Amino acid sequence: MMLFIYFLINLVVFTFFVKKLRLIGRGFISLPGVYYFFSFLPVISLLFYNLMAVDMKRLGFYDYLNAITLHTTFVGLGVFFSYFIFNSKRVPSRELLYFSSSINKSTRFFLYIVVFLSFFIFIHQVLVIPKIPFLMIFSDSSVSELTMAREGGYKLQGGLSVYFWHFSRMVFVPMLVVVSFTNYYLNKSKKSLIFFILILLFGVFNNALSGAKAPVALLFLCILIAYISLNGNLKLRKLFMFLLLIFVFPFFVEYIYSDLGLFESIEFFILKVVNRFSYETFDRTLSYFDTFPYNIDYLGGRTNSLFMIFSQKEYFNVQNYIFIERLGSGQVKEHLLNGYANAHFIGYMNADFGLSGVLVSCFFIGVILGGMDVFSSKKLNNIVSFSLYIVMAFIFWKLMGSQPTSVLFSHGALLAFFLLLFFSKLTKGRY
Numbered sequence: 001m002m003l004f005i006y007f008l009i010n011l012v013v014f015t016f017f018v019k020k021l022r023l024i025g026r027g028f029i030s031l032p033g034v035y036y037f038f039s040f041l042p043v044i045s046l047l048f049y050n051l052m053a054v055d056m057k058r059l060g061f062y063d064y065l066n067a068i069t070l071h072t073t074f075v076g077l078g079v080f081f082s083y084f085i086f087n088s089k090r091v092p093s094r095e096l097l098y099f100s101s102s103i104n105k106s107t108r109f110f111l112y113i114v115v116f117l118s119f120f121i122f123i124h125q126v127l128v129i130p131k132i133p134f135l136m137i138f139s140d141s142s143v144s145e146l147t148m149a150r151e152g153g154y155k156l157q158g159g160l161s162v163y164f165w166h167f168s169r170m171v172f173v174p175m176l177v178v179v180s181f182t183n184y185y186l187n188k189s190k191k192s193l194i195f196f197i198l199i200l201l202f203g204v205f206n207n208a209l210s211g212a213k214a215p216v217a218l219l220f221l222c223i224l225i226a227y228i229s230l231n232g233n234l235k236l237r238k239l240f241m242f243l244l245l246i247f248v249f250p251f252f253v254e255y256i257y258s259d260l261g262l263f264e265s266i267e268f269f270i271l272k273v274v275n276r277f278s279y280e281t282f283d284r285t286l287s288y289f290d291t292f293p294y295n296i297d298y299l300g301g302r303t304n305s306l307f308m309i310f311s312q313k314e315y316f317n318v319q320n321y322i323f324i325e326r327l328g329s330g331q332v333k334e335h336l337l338n339g340y341a342n343a344h345f346i347g348y349m350n351a352d353f354g355l356s357g358v359l360v361s362c363f364f365i366g367v368i369l370g371g372m373d374v375f376s377s378k379k380l381n382n383i384v385s386f387s388l389y390i391v392m393a394f395i396f397w398k399l400m401g402s403q404p405t406s407v408l409f410s411h412g413a414l415l416a417f418f419l420l421l422f423f424s425k426l427t428k429g430r431y
Contacts, residue, residue, distance in 0.1 A: 003046045003047075003049065003056075003065075004046070006046055006065045006068070006069065007044075007047060009069055010040070010043045010068060010072045011043075013069075013073050014036070014040050014043075014072055014076075016076070017036070017076030017079070017080070018033070018037075020080070021076070021079055021080060021091055022091050022094070023036055023037075023079075024037060028094050028229055029225060029228070029393070030092075030094055030373055030377075030393070031369060031372060031373040031376060031389060031396070032075075032079045032370060032373055033393075034393035034396065035369060035393070035396045035397055035399060035400075036075060036076070036079075036369075038277070038397055038400060039072075039344070039399070039400060040072065041278055041281075042068075042277070042278055042279070042282040042285075042344070043068060043072070043282075044278055045278050045279045045282045048279075051279055055286060058286060058290050059290045059294040059295075060286060060288070060289025060290040060291070060292075060294060061286065061290075063350070063355065064285065064286045066355060067289065067346045067350060067355060067358045068346070070346075070358050070359045071344075071362045073362075074359055074362035074363040074366060075362045075363070075369070076366060077363060077366060078366015078367040078368075078369070078370060079367075079369055079370035079373070080366075080370070081363075081367055081370065082367050082368075082369070082370025082374060083370055083374065086370070086371055086374045086375070087374045092373055092374050092377040092378070093377065094377055103183075103382070103384075104426065107382065107384060107426045107427060110422075110423070110426065111176075111179070111384065114172050114175070114176060115176060117168075117172060118168050118173055118176065118202075118206065119202075121164050121167075121168040121172075122168065122202075122206050122209075124161065124164075125165055125209055126209070132209055133209070133210055133211025134205075134208045134209050134210070134211050136211070137211065137253060137256055162410075163410060165210075166412060167415060168206065169206060169210075170215070170391075170395055170398075170411050170412045171391060171415055171416045171419070173202070173203045173206050173207060173219070174218060174219055174222050174387075174391045175387050175388055175391050175416070175419070176199050176203065177196075177199055177200055177219050177222065177223065178222050178223060178226050178390055178391060179383055180192070180195050180199040180200070181196050181200075181223050181226055182226055182383045183195070183196070183383060184196040185226075185227070185230055186230075186383070200219070203219050204219060207219060211253070213249060213250035213254075217246045217247065217249065218394055220242065220245040220246040221246055221394060222387075222390050222391055222394060223242075224242045224246070225390050225394075226387065226390055227242075229386075229390070247269075250269075250273075251265075251269050254268075254272070281343075281344060281400060281401075284322075284326075284341055284342070285343040285344040285346065285347040287322050287325070287326055287341060287343070288322060288343055288347030288348070288350055288351050289347065289350055291321075291322060291325065291351070292354075293354065298350075298351065298352060298353060298354050299313075299318070299352050300313065300352060300353070301313065301352050301353070302314065302316040302352065303315075303316055303348050303351055303352050303403070304352065304403055304405055305405070306405045307352065318348065318351050319340040319341055319343075320339065320341075322341040322343070323339040323340055323341035326341055342401035342402065343401065344399070344400050344401070345361065345365070345399045345400075345402065345404050345407075346358045346361070349361040349362075364404075365399065365404055368408075369396060372392065372413075372417050375417075375421070376388075376389050376417065376420055376421075377389070379421060380424070381424055381427050382423060382424065382426075382427040384423040384427075385420045385423050385424045385427075388416050388417075388419055388423065389420060391416055392413060392416040392417060392420065395407060395413045395416060398411050
């Protein structure tokens, strides 16, 4: 009964803000709406008592339920506050009108720079990384070897190169893919189709280099949202086609390393995807609440490099700590020592500051989402800024598994926002 009450409270608050702020609607999904929708999916796990029966006995279970409720409430309040302050108490107008796909010389010049930069970063990755995880998929490499290549080749690389790799696969390449798709959708010419296919093929290979599945799926998700925004609706047949494109690479990677047959692998993969967007996120984030403060005192900002500037305390790799703790007792295999239990950002905020940190951070995340929505929606006067708006929405989706500062800086949310403002100034007039 208690679980249902928590679920009902979150559902009522979620529905209120979605309708009041028009975050999701027919033919569009807003910048805050993408994150707000996906962040609510784990809450649905509360309806399945058989999943929660064991979890209810865990130390941080009700702390986590309170944190979820704070999140649903204060993210919505933060978005509302931004609209109230920055947009004269009004919800931003997001009704997409038909805008010209023509690109002026200045915009085209800077787009070429982005293309060149993306290609340069791609070549840099190929030359710097000893073993390319994507290419290892086609060899006789084991799962442990692939994991070591991914962790050692990407996450443990030092210097600025990692930031540029993130910027490329999270901002530059998705932007180019959506720009080329939008250009083809509006022009329907053979030349624009060929350009879109070439950019998409490059984007898929670039985002697949690390062996991670989500960056490739991100490209097709962005195309899907662009199509819905431009077309105003989506027929069931085309939705099915988009879903195939979104999940074909993740399934391919899973199938290569599976001992199951094709149909058994498909069934297993479907269940894994559903679980990934619901109970797995719930369970992994709950581990943070089990640990803090019951096994370790609140860290006071030690999980975040930005907070450490003020605290002057030693960094605590909480993702790695929780990952190893979740493996249980016994010797940990070498390829798992560098693993990360990425969690919803409220897990990190609780580890640092408890529920008060969750409340404050959720409100500020809502303010940032709402503020960027206000200033971005006023600048959608060309296909580049339109594309960056969509890309930026999915960068914030990374809050489901990253620190807020990482999403803003490392993953490129701020970069995408400033690029949007920059490209909008290169185009005179509105769509």
